[in-house]
Amino acid sequence: MARSLSRTLGGGIACLTAALALVMHPAAHADTQTWQAVQKAGVLRCGAAVAAPYVMRDPASGQYSGYFVDLCRDFAEQVLKVKAQFVDTSWDNQVAGLQSGKWDMAMALNQTPERAQAVAFSVPATDYQVSLLVNGKNPKFGSAGNNLADYDKPGVTIAVISGTAADKAVSAAIRNATLMRLPGSDETRMALMSRRADVLADANDTNHLFAMANSWAKEVLPVPALARQGVSFALARSTPAADLAQLDAYLSQRRASGEIDQLVDKASAQIIAGQKAQ
Structure with missing residues (x-):
């Protein structure tokens, strides 16, 4: 695999x-x-x-x-x-x-x-490193690549599990987007699926599996790398x-x-x- x-x-x-x-x-x-x-x-x-x-x-x-x-x-x-x-x-x-x-x-x-x-x-x-999951049809990311700045924009909401390495890494790197801290992976995934969040920041292997099982989800390994x-x-x-x-x-x-x-x-x-x- x-x-x-x-x-x-x-x-x-x-x-x-x-x-x-x-x-x-x-x-x-x-x-x-x-x-x-x-x-x-x-x-x-x-x-x-x-x-x-x-x-x-x-x-x-x-x-x-x-x-x-x-x-x-x-x-x-x-x-x-x-x-x-x-x-x-x-x-x-x-x-x-x-x-x-x-x-x-x-x-x-x-x-x-x-x-x-x-x-x-x-x-x-x-x-480990943090990756980003987005809905591939989200118009906010029509021209986005793998640069972190493409997702760190006003009007973008990023879901992350509270207290994790991803939370710390994203909190330190994000300047313009809004962070949505949630207690667990189920909650962050639901936020992305329901479009309450535009981005899910989580462990790359966790996000990769989710993207494999959901054709609408796109995984991004941001540059610069987060929390390797x-x-x-x-x-x-x-x-x-x-x-x-x-x-x-x-x-x-x-x-x-x-x-x-x-x-x-x-x-x-x-x-x-x-x-x-x-």
Whole structure:
């Protein structure tokens, strides 16, 4: 499946050689503070803010899916030998909940210098940048290209999920358009579909999937690029280096083997199948 998301190994591969033994022998290295507490509790709690395809939640069953969910569950069960528990939250509360001990790991957080002052990041599981979705028939963008200035105009409304990296990036870059901050991806998509918003600013892989499933939607990768960052798990700032190295080794191994790409494909297929069934 063609995807716009870049999945270069980046800095993560550097951890593979040095730390791979930690994954292969997890029990021998699980005696430090963070993982020791998790193993004593018998459960790894993962903060879950919904944004497909990273984290998804079935409203009927309450079951979580998505490739960060798969990674959290696999790391819990195969490495730490505990169960995974997903704690419903919003993007605005991901860091605060981590700091207050409501969950052990926050899923799918973009690495930013500001967040790095408050939390510890794993190596990236994948890479991110903000893209724009528009209705291809919107007359406001008849001559628009991929220049951000083509969409930053008076009379244009841009929907964005409050508290996300996209929110921060767009807020810093937009000078003339109106921002519509909404709590989740369902709300931002509905705003675009109902034409209450002219543009949806979100993660490029999320927007790419939506554009694939909706012929009227056009995806734009703006120039200059917005918020090109790694997407990682976040842990408490006090997490011991040995514990973080164990998680890094796990992610580096799975990324180098192509397994994370396969999980992205799985989540993508789930989303498209669900949209076709509606």
